[in-house]
Amino acid sequence: MVEEFIANPVIWAVVIIILLLFIVVSRYRKPSPDKALIISGALLGSKNVYKDPNGSKRIKIIQGGGTFLIPVLQSAKELSMSSLQIQIETPEINSQQQVPIAVTGAVNVKVGNSLKEIATAAEQFLGKEKQEIISELTAVLEGGTRDIIGRMTVEEILGNREKFSQEVQGQVSDYIENMGFQIISFTLQEIKDSNGYIESLGKPQIATVRQEAQIAEANADREVRIKKASAEQEATKAELERETEIADAQKEKSLKMADYQKQQEVAKADAEKAAMLAQKGKDIAEQEQNIAIQAKEADLKRKQYEAESNTKADADLYVAKQSAEAEKARQIAQAEAQAEQIKLQADADAERTAKLGKAEAERIRQVGLAQAESTEKQAEALAKMNEAGKLQMIIDKLPEIATALTAPYANVDKIVQFSGAGDDSIGNAGVTGLTKTFAMVKEATGIDFAELINGSLTQQAGNKPVVAAIEAAAKEKALVPSGKDKPKQ
Known part of the structure; x- marks a missing residue:
């Protein structure tokens, strides 16, 4: 079974392919965005390859992509492209006028972006720890800072920190570039001296500011007192004017009330007079009616007498007597009516005159009261004199x-x-x-x-x-x- 497996070419082909794939995958390298891949060795090609001026050294730099490393022939390491923050602190250095001062500052640096700067940084710092890199850069930066302190006065450094930072960057930029780095920013944080020179520089200005503050405070207090006194004076004046206006208003009200009461009395008297005249007219009309009735009765008696009288002479005599009596009665009634009318008219005029006199007296009394009140106020003012x-x-x-x-x-x-x-x-x-x-x-x-x-x-x-x-x-x-x-x- 084993012999058959070893003798099978297909199996060997599969094994070889798997090995090749493993080798290829394991040799593929892609750096992270904050790092650069530095490849050295043979068969580097021409893309992203840096050669030194002598042509003796060649390295390939990969950023933002990946590449395959040829086994045995090529090797690769990563170089950090992140910025580094370096804290510098100098000992006391004599300034241009021989005043010893010490400064502290913060510097941000990073590896440059060109192939030359990356290759230079890789040549000097590849494989070193971060703290070692910071230490070397700090020595260069502090040396440049000490050199600039000796060229400037304390007043110049205090008055123009931006100029000091630019001078330091200009002083160390060549050294930093030769190390493959570039300065992103330089911030001067603090300037110290152990002799009190800086504090003495600020004392005249501080004294001037304090004096100006005291003067401003005194002027403000004076303005407050002036405004307060003016406000109190205006308040007193306004109070006096208000009291005067109240007294005038009360006087005016009294006068108007007196005039109004007089008008009411006059209107009432006129109305009563009109009522009496109307009643008198009614009484006269009744008297005239009575006279007409008496005339009719006389005429009726005359007619009765004529009917009953035996002679025309007696009838005429009787008629004449009755006519004379009727005329007499009419004249008496008319005279009495006229006398009553005259009496009523005189009574109405007398009553109206009395009411007018009463209203005028009340008005004069109100005016007298108002004048008395005004005189009393004048007397009070005179008493204060x-x-x-x-x-x-x-x-x-x-x-x-x-x-x-x-x-x-x-x-x-x-x-x-x-x-x-x-x-x-x-x-x-x-x-x-x-x-x-x-x-x-x-x-x-x-x-x-x-x-x-x-x-x-x-x-x-x-x-x-x-x-x-x-x-x-x-x-x-x-x-x-x-x-x-x-x-x-």
Whole structure:
């Protein structure tokens, strides 16, 4: 059985085909998207093959596809194409102005995309661990960073970090490319110094910012206080205006109510008068009807008398008497009706006049109440005034008082004065009238204008002569006796 199996060529053919298929499948290689397949050996062909300038080395690079490896003649390894993040941290390096600083940064690098860069990276790093690759790249990057620190000032690095990053990339790019890598980004994370130089640079700016902040805060507080005071002032003004408007509205309402009540009283009086006139007309109509009835009765009696009378003369006499009596009765009734009408008219007019007078009196009372309320508010305002304010009001009214005292002489063309020797009555009329006016005001209200003026004005030296002159004029008028009148023109 075994001999037959071994001697069967078909079986051998199947076994050979299976072996060939296994070999083919096991030699097919396809790299993942983040890796490149590096193939070395013989029979590489010409596609995706890199040759060094000397032509001594040739490798085939596969990305995004697959290929068959010839057993024994070819071998393959994968190279990562993923980016690497490298953290760099330099010791303190003297800057251009000899200020020692240390920087930290983050750099992203990856293998270049060209066949040359991939071949270079494969030649230097294929088979090495990731950490070994990062270590070699870190040394190159930190060296370039230290070189740029020595070329720039601290202020330049702080003020233009983008420029610093570009300078570092320009410094190390050739070294990185010679390693088959390219820099994706360089970020300067921190700048430190152990001498406080950077902190000192910021102090003037910080002080300026703080000062500006304090000034702004003070200005804001001042604006708030100003606006608050203005708001309170406006509120007080608005409250006073509102109270004034309320008082005016109440006064206006009182006046309108008085006018309305007067109109109602007038309308009521007119209606009552019209009703009385209508009743009077009805009474007159009834009286006229009674007169007509009496006339008819007289005529009927006349006819009866004519029928019963024996002679025409008696009948005429009787008719004449009856006609005279009827005419007399008619005239009496008409006179009585006219008298009643006149009486009713007079009563209606009297009642209407009384109601009009009552309405007018009520209106005057309402106006008086409104004026009293206004006067009371003025009195309250006057009570809040100090002595200087009251005195100023009195002084403002003195010209009007003087004008009123001399008004009787305004239209006099010629004055003839009869007085005793040394008595100038017309000259003293103004002063005497003013003194009497002050006396009457004191008697009626209890307010002594002379004392008030004397108490306030005498506090100022410039006003004492005025007060003294007023008092001297009053005393002179009281002491000089009346002499024999004599004509004086």
